[in-house]
Amino acid sequence: MAESEHSSSENASMDSIEEHSKQDSELEFSDDExxxxxxxxxxxxxxxxxxxxxxxxxxxxxxxxYWNTRYSTSQ
Structure with a gap:
């Protein structure tokens, strides 16, 4: 039983990593864009x-x- 709890914890962690990765890829704009x-x-x-x-x-x-990440002047 502890093994299944650990497994679902790992799955939730991987889902979080994949979601973060998806958000980063959404901020990839082409040169034309x-x-x-x-x-x-x-x-x-x-x-x-x-x-x-x-x-x-x-x-x-x-x-x-994207703009605020790339071109924001406030730091």
Whole structure:
């Protein structure tokens, strides 16, 4: 019985690692996407939903998180 508890604990830990890895991969943007984000940001500022509307499959939250991770000036 202790063995099954340990096993499900490991599974939960692996699920957490896989989820974190999935979130990191979502922040991988192509060069074209990055260029478009920069250009749109210079035009419309932090209007993430407008920028996301130009990039199929991306949400405003993903773009904002990417921007803040990559280009944020506050440290």
């Amino acid at each position: 990055e260029t478009l984000i920069i250009r749109m940001f210079n035009l419309v500022g932090e209007r993430w939903s407008l920028i996301a509307g130009r990039i199929p499959g991306r949400t405003a939250e993903e773009i904002e998180k």
